[in-house]
Amino acid sequence: MLFLIIKRILLGLITLFIVSLITFVGTEILPGDACTTYLERQAFGEQLEACYRRLGLNVPAYERYVSWAVNAIQGDFGYSLSGEMPIKEVLGPRIKNSLVLASAAIFIGIPIALILGIVTALWRDKLPDVAISTVTIFAMTIPEFISATLLILIIAIWLEWLPGIVIVPTDVSLLELLPNIILPVIAIAMIMTAHMARMVRSSVIQVMASEYVQMAILKGVPYWKMVFKHVLPNALLPAINVVALTIAWLLGGVVVTEVVFNYPGLGRLVIESISNRDLPTVQALAIILASIYVSINLLADLMTLMLNPRLKTLQIRK
Amino acid sequence: MKLDNIYQEEKKSNFAKVSEIIITMASRPSGFIGLSILIFHVILAFISPYVAPYDFKAINPTLMLQAPSAEYWFGTDDLGRDVFTRTILGGRTALTITFFGSLIALLWGGLLGIFCGLVGGKTDDIVMRIVDAFLSIPWILAMLLIVSLLGTSTEVLIPALGFFYGKGIVRVARAATHDVIAKDFIVSARARGHSNFSIIWNEIIPNVRDAILVEGAMRWSWMLLGFSSLSFLGFGVSPPTPDWGLMISNARGLMSFAYWSVIAPIVGLSSLIIGINLTADAFAKALGIDRSTKAPV
Numbered sequence: 197m198l199f200l201i202i203k204r205i206l207l208g209l210i211t212l213f214i215v216s217l218i219t220f221v222g223t224e225i226l227p228g229d230a231c232t233t234y235l236e237r238q239a240f241g242e243q244l245e246a247c248y249r250r251l252g253l254n255v256p257a258y259e260r261y262v263s264w265a266v267n268a269i270q271g272d273f274g275y276s277l278s279g280e281m282p283i284k285e286v287l288g289p290r291i292k293n294s295l296v297l298a299s300a301a302i303f304i305g306i307p308i309a310l311i312l313g314i315v316t317a318l319w320r321d322k323l324p325d326v327a328i329s330t331v332t333i334f335a336m337t338i339p340e341f342i343s344a345t346l347l348i349l350i351i352a353i354w355l356e357w358l359p360g361i362v363i364v365p366t367d368v369s370l371l372e373l374l375p376n377i378i379l380p381v382i383a384i385a386m387i388m389t390a391h392m393a394r395m396v397r398s399s400v401i402q403v404m405a406s407e408y409v410q411m412a413i414l415k416g417v418p419y420w421k422m423v424f425k426h427v428l429p430n431a432l433l434p435a436i437n438v439v440a441l442t443i444a445w446l447l448g449g450v451v452v453t454e455v456v457f458n459y460p461g462l463g464r465l466v467i468e469s470i471s472n473r474d475l476p477t478v479q480a481l482a483i484i485l486a487s488i489y490v491s492i493n494l495l496a497d498l499m500t501l502m503l504n505p506r507l508k509t510l511q512i513r514k
Numbered sequence: 515m516k517l518d519n520i521y522q523e524e525k526k527s528n529f530a531k532v533s534e535i536i537i538t539m540a541s542r543p544s545g546f547i548g549l550s551i552l553i554f555h556v557i558l559a560f561i562s563p564y565v566a567p568y569d570f571k572a573i574n575p576t577l578m579l580q581a582p583s584a585e586y587w588f589g590t591d592d593l594g595r596d597v598f599t600r601t602i603l604g605g606r607t608a609l610t611i612t613f614f615g616s617l618i619a620l621l622w623g624g625l626l627g628i629f630c631g632l633v634g635g636k637t638d639d640i641v642m643r644i645v646d647a648f649l650s651i652p653w654i655l656a657m658l659l660i661v662s663l664l665g666t667s668t669e670v671l672i673p674a675l676g677f678f679y680g681k682g683i684v685r686v687a688r689a690a691t692h693d694v695i696a697k698d699f700i701v702s703a704r705a706r707g708h709s710n711f712s713i714i715w716n717e718i719i720p721n722v723r724d725a726i727l728v729e730g731a732m733r734w735s736w737m738l739l740g741f742s743s744l745s746f747l748g749f750g751v752s753p754p755t756p757d758w759g760l761m762i763s764n765a766r767g768l769m770s771f772a773y774w775s776v777i778a779p780i781v782g783l784s785s786l787i788i789g790i791n792l793t794a795d796a797f798a799k800a801l802g803i804d805r806s807t808k809a810p811v
């Protein structure tokens with residue numbers, strides 16, 4: 197068991213190492229380096245030299261990679277190009293803001309998804325299922341920027357209930373932030389809930405069709421007791437992994453949602469740093485987002501391992 | 515007699531098989547709706563340049579932000595361009611780029627996945643680690659970086675999208691290959707001394723084709739979503755090309771008093787994505803593949 201956990205963690209670290217290589221090599225082989233892209237037309241002579249010296253681009257690539265990686269492990273990503281601020285300081289408040297947004301969406305989304313998923317599975321092909329399933333298909337297929345735009349149009353402009361655009365400085369306190377995030381949270385939670393509800397639904401349907409549930413029905417176990425004691429524990433376990441993947445996948449979608457609402461989180465930083473051709477920040481962002489993805493998956497793997505005794509023995513036998 | 519029957523089964527032409535699948539797809543209401551929407555959009559993409567009532571790039575300051583009328587069905591935008599014209603033309607670029615992009619994704623993802631599944635061992639381990647690493651970088655970050663450094667031309671967008679949406683197919687193709695690889699006919703092909711290439715072509719591809727095609731169809735709708743997000747963020751097609759993502763992003767700032775110019779492209783894009791999604795779902799069900807428990811990877 198311990199061996200398995202260590203193996204998973206090692207695999208995650210290897211993945212992160214490859215990610216760092218990819219982002220480094222990627223920014224290296226694509227035409228232009230940080231200095232020429234940043235300085236554009238003025239990229240010659242003294243200015244270019246100075247920029248190279250400032251970023252340490254005048255040493256061979258592998259040396260740069262090693263020093264960058266060593267610093268990055270300690271949480272120091274160097275300096276951003278445009279703001280001339282340490283990237284660490286730029287990232288701090290952004291990560292906090294994105295975390296607030298994501299955790300709010302997750303805490304609202306997971307319970308709703310569970311209820312919707314279970315209801316649609318138990319009333320499969322009946323009216324509640326058809327109605328909810330239709331809505332979830334719409335919610336999960338429509339692009340984030342469309343649902344966000346529609347939310348602003350209907351709730352902020354036509355009904356005038358909530359502010360449509362977040363106008364707060366990056367380092368705002370949590371209390372001031374809260375009223376501003378309601379619409380962005382709804383936009384993100386909607387898509388996430390739809391994805392998770394569908395997975396819970398099919399997972400529950402699979403378990404309902406299994407032999408031990410048939411057995412419980414034949415034995416005369418009361419319906420709701422059977423649902424809560426036999427079906428749900430078995431149905432929700434496989435859902436953990438899928439939920440983790442969905443959350444991780446939404447990292448990409450959060451970028452777009454944050455832009456629509458002008459929300460000062462990591463996503464908008466992605467767009468800003470790419471528009472400003474700030475390659476050091478882009479590299480740092482790639483590593484951080486990849487670490488989030490890897491750790492969410494790792495966490496889900498470990499949770500399924502801990503919660504499922506069958507999987508434990510199965511994996512060790514392998 | 516029995517042997518004859520088996521041969522009859524084999525002789526069914528490809529055309530008959532395909533039409534059978536399409537009929538199965540259309541027999542469910544969701545599949546029928548999806549197929550109709552998709553066919554509508556494909557036909558529209560072909561005929562729209564001939565039926566568009568106005569010039570999509572004709573700027574007319576006197577007609578700025580007109581509400582929908584008999585003359586301008588969906589109103590006009592902030593530059594006085596006809597929104598109806600731009601809406602029916604708006605799906606052509608997206609459809610073309612994502613269609614060819616998913617073909618590329620299907621090809622390289624499918625082949626690499628089959629190869630890894632068949633070869634196994636060290637090669638498989640290394641390739642899968644790299645695929646995992648690419649999966650953990652958010653697609654939008656990578657796409658934005660490529661596009662901002664190499665430009666937004668079709669020659670950049672199609673291979674870049676094809677590459678980034680193919681890595682998920684590698685996993686699916688590999689898993690599907692693992693399922694067939696232990697079967698007797700592969701073992702006997704090996705025993706007959708067939709090469710890896712011949713085993714892939716004659717034994718594996720016919721058996722994993724369905725799973726990969728379904729995955730590719732699904733990728734198509736995700737790629738369309740990704741491509742429109744890029745356009746929306748200003749990193750996709752460049753103006754004045756009519757494109758739904760770009761139109762929504764332009765009209766968004768003015769939607770408090772000119773909602774029509776944002777509603778029309780929203781309906782266009784949403785219906786196309788839902789259409790492709792429903793079609794892919796129906797396609798999976800017609801082939802007997804359940805992908806409802808899969809996460810979007």
